[in-house]
Amino acid sequence: MASKSILLTCPMCPFTVPPTGTYVLELHFEQEHTPDSPFRIIDDPEAPSLSTAFGSSERSKPGDVTSDEDDDNYVLCPRPDCGEDVLLADLDDHLDLHAAESLAVDGEADTGHLKMQTLTEESTPSFLQENFTSEVPDALRHTHHKKIERKRGSSGASEKSTLSRSILSFILFSTKFAANITKQPASSIRLGRAELGPHAWEDKMPKWLHRQLEEGPKITVVNRIGRDGRLTKERIVQNETPGVIPVLAQLSALDRSVKEAYYCHPSTLHIGKTPREGGFCGYRNIQMLISYIQGARAQGHDEFPGRTPGILKLQDLIETAWDKGINEIGRQQTGGIRDTRKYIGTPEAQALFLNAQIDCAVDVFNDSPDGQLQAHEQLFLGVEKYFQQAAVEDGSNVYKTLLPPIYMQQPGHSLSIVGFERRKDGTCNLICFDPMFHTSPSMHKLRGRNHIKTSRPEVMQAYRRTARQLRRHAAFEILMLTAHPPLFPAWDV
Known part of the structure; x- marks a missing residue:
């Protein structure tokens, strides 16, 4: 157990960091206690500071009935450029993935020079275990985490997390009793x-964040030499990465432990966050499904002309769906989402696509009452069945389909499933695009290559979600676009 005595403490305030956080402590001192420092952020007082990222934030709001225990299940990521509230049980993996996103070509992370290892079913040393202790330091926790640990320790095992807001609850509101239910007081x-999430009661997001989202990601134009030797111009969008899926398919084929793998349509973009934006994962995953619709010219592509719609536009589209009565109870549950940072989930994604007349279906996986089949095991079977429907034999153990990606909601976070691996030992991996993280320099180096010769498990780590990671959750939801996929040979382009 880490003791407070080994933490580094600011000489001017109670701010503390782990022993390896010397640079973070120096930056904190510059930003908070050095008036003329060039690192001091003075242009916008509403922007989050470094101390906010490490310290506990003010979360209480009059009328909020959420218990302290619910609040204590989350911890703010200590990375100052992240801003995500992460389930405490997921923090180790979250920090490992931050290391993976900075993975350089030589196999080491740019930050901390952490040598990456492939996650297996057996527990491997995590980022925290290697760089701090086997316990999360107090400086990275909210005030009551010790209480949670004592409670879990006395029970002998940690409790599984479950969905706090499920699509199943919306079935009730679609019945003939919905009219009576929706007449209940809004407070109920x-x-x-x-x-x-932590901003459940805000009326408007900070102005600096609204401006950032309104302006959209930065776009730069670079000159590249094409395969035919001609000079071409390529537009690079700050938080969008095309061409990742063909690389992942090659790496799965090179991994001798993989029995068979499946991948979705290669036009799907990996879309991540922009700096300091915080928790908009639901919107980012909707964007990834829309990138498939646009790139594959699938059902509904006329609804999304031009660039991928931004978060503010998606909020408008969801509110419009509510106006038309599609999952409209969501408005009463959230108090409205326009221009706010409130978390959204499967009900909002479903409302948006149904309003655009895009066929979709939802499936829910829960631990079986008898404990014989866990939620993640059912999820693996459901995703494998989804991809098998479009698998075509071509002599390879990697099936390149034209199916859409899958929107997946797990407790506290959502991802886009772009592939599936079944290993020779019977274990499985989901291949996911996670909007929390950026594409690593190593993956950027591999993009566009058609004849990769070397297996790169350290690159795959950022995209694989194993049973070890998923079994801590008791429930999952997936949303699938169900229209017939396009037939043109996208993988050959």
């Missing part, structure tokens, strides 16, 4: 921080 339906 309104959700709080446990379901909608």
